[in-house]
Amino acid sequence: MDKATSSAEILRSQIAATEEELGRLKEQLAAVEAKEAEDLNRLSMQEKPGLVTQGNWPLELEEYKRYGRQMIVPNVGIQGQLRLKAASLLIVGAGGLGCPAAAYIAGAGVGTIGIVDGDIVETSNLHRQILHSTAKVGMKKVESAIEFLASLNPNVRFIAHNEHLSPQNAKEIVENYDVVLDCTDHPTSRYLISDICVLLHKPLISASALRTDGQLIVLNSPPLPHGDPSGGPCYRCVFPKPPPAESVVSCGDGGILGPVVGIMGVLQALEAIKLIAAGKLTAREGEKAGEASMLLFSANSNPPFRSVRLRARRQKCFACSKEGGLTLESLSSGSLDYVLFCGVTTPVKILEPQERIEAREYERVLNGGKGKDHLLVDVREKVQFDICSIEGSVNVPFSTLQGNRALAADEKPLWIPQTLPTNAPIYLVCRLGNDSQIVVRKLKEIGLDKDGRYIGDIKDGLKEWKKQVDSSWPEY
Amino acid sequence: MASEETIPIIVEFTGGLEMLFSGERKHRLSVPAKDSKGDAVTVGWLVDYLCDEAMKDNRKEMFVLDGHVRPGILVLINDADWELEGEASYALQPNDNILFVSTLHGG
Numbered sequence: 001m002d003k004a005t006s007s008a009e010i011l012r013s014q015i016a017a018t019e020e021e022l023g024r025l026k027e028q029l030a031a032v033e034a035k036e037a038e039d040l041n042r043l044s045m046q047e048k049p050g051l052v053t054q055g056n057w058p059l060e061l062e063e064y065k066r067y068g069r070q071m072i073v074p075n076v077g078i079q080g081q082l083r084l085k086a087a088s089l090l091i092v093g094a095g096g097l098g099c100p101a102a103a104y105i106a107g108a109g110v111g112t113i114g115i116v117d118g119d120i121v122e123t124s125n126l127h128r129q130i131l132h133s134t135a136k137v138g139m140k141k142v143e144s145a146i147e148f149l150a151s152l153n154p155n156v157r158f159i160a161h162n163e164h165l166s167p168q169n170a171k172e173i174v175e176n177y178d179v180v181l182d183c184t185d186h187p188t189s190r191y192l193i194s195d196i197c198v199l200l201h202k203p204l205i206s207a208s209a210l211r212t213d214g215q216l217i218v219l220n221s222p223p224l225p226h227g228d229p230s231g232g233p234c235y236r237c238v239f240p241k242p243p244p245a246e247s248v249v250s251c252g253d254g255g256i257l258g259p260v261v262g263i264m265g266v267l268q269a270l271e272a273i274k275l276i277a278a279g280k281l282t283a284r285e286g287e288k289a290g291e292a293s294m295l296l297f298s299a300n301s302n303p304p305f306r307s308v309r310l311r312a313r314r315q316k317c318f319a320c321s322k323e324g325g326l327t328l329e330s331l332s333s334g335s336l337d338y339v340l341f342c343g344v345t346t347p348v349k350i351l352e353p354q355e356r357i358e359a360r361e362y363e364r365v366l367n368g369g370k371g372k373d374h375l376l377v378d379v380r381e382k383v384q385f386d387i388c389s390i391e392g393s394v395n396v397p398f399s400t401l402q403g404n405r406a407l408a409a410d411e412k413p414l415w416i417p418q419t420l421p422t423n424a425p426i427y428l429v430c431r432l433g434n435d436s437q438i439v440v441r442k443l444k445e446i447g448l449d450k451d452g453r454y455i456g457d458i459k460d461g462l463k464e465w466k467k468q469v470d471s472s473w474p475e476y
Numbered sequence: 477m478a479s480e481e482t483i484p485i486i487v488e489f490t491g492g493l494e495m496l497f498s499g500e501r502k503h504r505l506s507v508p509a510k511d512s513k514g515d516a517v518t519v520g521w522l523v524d525y526l527c528d529e530a531m532k533d534n535r536k537e538m539f540v541l542d543g544h545v546r547p548g549i550l551v552l553i554n555d556a557d558w559e560l561e562g563e564a565s566y567a568l569q570p571n572d573n574i575l576f577v578s579t580l581h582g583g
Binding site for chain 2 (some may be wrong): 016093095096097098155182183184185186187190197207208209211213214215238239240241242243244247248249250251254256261264293298300301307308309311312399402403
């Protein structure tokens with residue numbers, strides 16, 4: 001027992017001594033470590049010959065990491081990256097083209113990006129305008145876009161132009177940039193942007209899209225002064241006359257697939273990066289325009305991409321030739337009326353007031369017991385009719401009424417039911433009340449009203465049906 | 477005296493123009509080699525022919541306006557702007573590809 005107690009005592013005192021020793025060693029280590037850290041610190045503060053400090057690299061260290069994957073592509077390299085950083089680029093339109101274009105251009109590190117748009121974000125934008133989001137509906141598009149882009153790449157300087165480009169502000173806005181992207185959606189802005197780019201010697205990358213098709217052209221590249229045939233053609237060289245206003249279809253009317261316009265916007269970004277990285281923002285001594293081309297994209301064609309050769313600068317082009325007559329003064333003063341030049345479609349107004357009924361009046365026809373004795377013809381395209389239609393209506397798409405034999409005089413169209421009395425009224429309806437008026441006129445021309453039958457349309461179409469009759473109508 | 481000889485060509489429509497031509501983008505046509513006067517047929521002749529024979533739609537003005545292809549339509553002969561090839565006077569050759577592109581404006 002005593003022997004055991006004394007060996008336990010010995011062990012306890014040995015442990016205590018060892019712990020004391022361990023504590024001393026830890027203190028020593030801490031002191032050594034602290035000194036090492038101090039020395040290291042002092043070392044790194046010194047300008048040591050043979051080591052290059054951060055300030056001697058042309059980019060920030062973070063930028064080497066951020067852009068490394070594109071910098072090691074031979075077409076870019078450090079030189080290209082520095083050109084991107086030094087460049088300023090203007091995006092006109094923060095919509096279906098402008099959003100994807102801006103994302104890639106900001107991601108690539110273009111130093112200054114300006115965005116022009118006067119619109120606000122709407123729910124119907126969100127399937128394709130990828131910088132905006134559900135929470136940003138109602139916000140200015142330019143602000144929404146910059147918020148997204150700044151979080152993507154804080155190195156870029158963003159400039160907001162919360163207004164539409166106009167002849168009055170075009171010079172002031174565009175002159176501060178090296179290259180312009182036309183991401184707008186109407187001929188008036190396309191001619192204006194091309195003209196100001198010619199006047200200010202800026203290359204222009206123009207794209208457009210509708211339904212499943214897209215088009216891309218690089219214009220005014222190299223951006224030589226007007227009258228120099230070595231410069232690239234402008235929009236007016238390719239399209240000297242604007243299309244008739246009634247042939248211009250917007251995405252709102254014709255529809256657009258998100259990825260289709262997205263592809264075109266991404267291609268614009270690619271062309272911009274190629275142009276900037278290659279140092280082609282301004283013409284080099286003796287440089288001549290290569291062959292101008294237009295890239296066509298059709299989602300449903302095989303192959304989907306097709307490049308076609310375009311003409312060079314037009315000798316008598318209004319904008320880029322010597323004798324053209326376009327000047328900064330004439331543009332800025334507003335003496336060139338782009339809206340007049342391109343024409344405007346005024347709402348169709350061909351029917352007399354008695355040939356039109358209000359949506360609420362039609363609702364009374366429908367539910368007033370006379371429902372059987374009339375026909376409601378919906379002339380929207382089938383794809384729209386399938387989304388929603390008024391009960392009992394028949395669909396006769398406007399386009400099918402354009403055929404040579406679609407409406408022949410004194411011939412009853414097949415879509416009129418056999419059981420419909422010859423004097424029963426026919427009402428026409430469409431989305432907004434334009435096409436329906438044209439069809440009313442046509443039906444009367446072929447004599448469908450000869451038995452005293454009333455033929456008229458629902459004024460302002462299904463838009464009013466929602467307002468006046470059925471608030472649950474799914475407006476698309 | 478019109479000859480019976482015909483030449484095969486491909487006519488294509490894009491940018492929405494196909495809607496005027498039964499919704500078909502690609503049309504393989506066999507056109508007479510000579511017009512009624514015995515001259516070689518040209519692209520100008522083809523435009524009239526398409527308007528009169530191939531177009532099922534009444535809206536001719538969406539294709540031809542004041543006797544010319546309407547503004548906003550590019551005509552491409554074998555993938556080159558027809559202005560590089562002599563425009564309407566270009567004489568059609570066997571297997572030519574004539575593409576009519578309506579410019580798009582959406583974005």
